[in-house]
Amino acid sequence: MNVSLDDQLSWFEKSKHSLCHNGYGDSDCFGKSLFIVGEFGANDYSSILYSNMTLEEATAYVPKIVDTIANGVEKNVDYDVHGCHKGVNMLSQQHNSLLHERVARIRSGHPYTRIIAAQHYRPIISFLQNPDHFGFNGDETLMACCGAGGRYNVDLMRLCGQPGTAACVDPASTVQWDGSHLTEAAYRRIAVGWLHGPYADPPILHAALG
Template identity: 45%
Template sequence: GKRLVHHWDKLDLSIGVALHLQAVLKEGARYVVVPGQLPTGCIPIVLTLYASPNKRHYDRRTGCLRKYNALARYHNGVLFEALYRLRIKYPAAKIVYADYYAPLIDFLKKPKKFGFSASSKLRVCCGAGGPYNYNMTAACGFPGATACANPAAHVNWDGIHLTEPAYERIAAGWLWGPYGHPPILKAMRQ
């Protein structure tokens, strides 16, 4: 597998987001929703590109690559802390952290609870073979790729994007909880 070291530079993104958000808040923004990072180690393109023969590199409950999820968790933690500080600095603004990480992990740990098929939890709906039905030479929309019969049973659409039902469940969690911190509708009422 490729080394993780070059990915650590991307953590500057969370600090950059906070700096840009501060500029928007200085201009008078009152309602801001800031999304966190998906569990990168659960994305089929990452699982395919960085596949490892070592089973210890994978989370036994989700099947995701552990080190990439550790990076996403770290990024999200830095971002969450930055948003906390911005809430203190700009108390009139409503700043929501929109968690992408927790819902996807929930979908993978308990797919049936959320209406997804347990057998398709890491497999893409629209793809062309391989352990995750993801093939970079036959990506969704290219010759050789086919779409599954029931996209609603899948979490992942094409190896990069989630399915519409997955996004709907995440959005509902952002609006009403538990994936919005605070939930968007609660922030709007305050």
């Protein structure tokens, strides 16, 4: 029986996008949902006992089965309400925090040089948190405009521009272009934030006029 917990979680991940937009009226249905993980383990023990193993032999599998269940639960909480991996986001935040400190030190050593720290992570997070404000479709913030299907419309074997791929009807309403690059609309909003704020410290035009 190839229906392990990993298989079931994989199926769940693939169906989340359609489930979250099925009559709930918003894209945060998982943040408002109750998740029941169970009765995982019953089939494992049944299979063991039906194979004529003793209870003592079955007991040896308990730690592995419990670990598998616990790891499966953690897989469901590794992603935030926007579908982003929490660990990867934390890595980006730590990088940006340390880089900000280093830029401040460089500035203090070069007081007559204008050094601007432009942010890329922060505007993208803003697009995901408040897509309507930026003119993006909130139902497809993680979907690539150009691709070949799948959960995020990204197939590493058929990248945008290759046979079998196609672009969406309205790229200006999307954030992601091909899974690796943003759309022109997203880059334009980032550029505006760099020029006028708040995504650059100081904003480029303020530094130029100062």
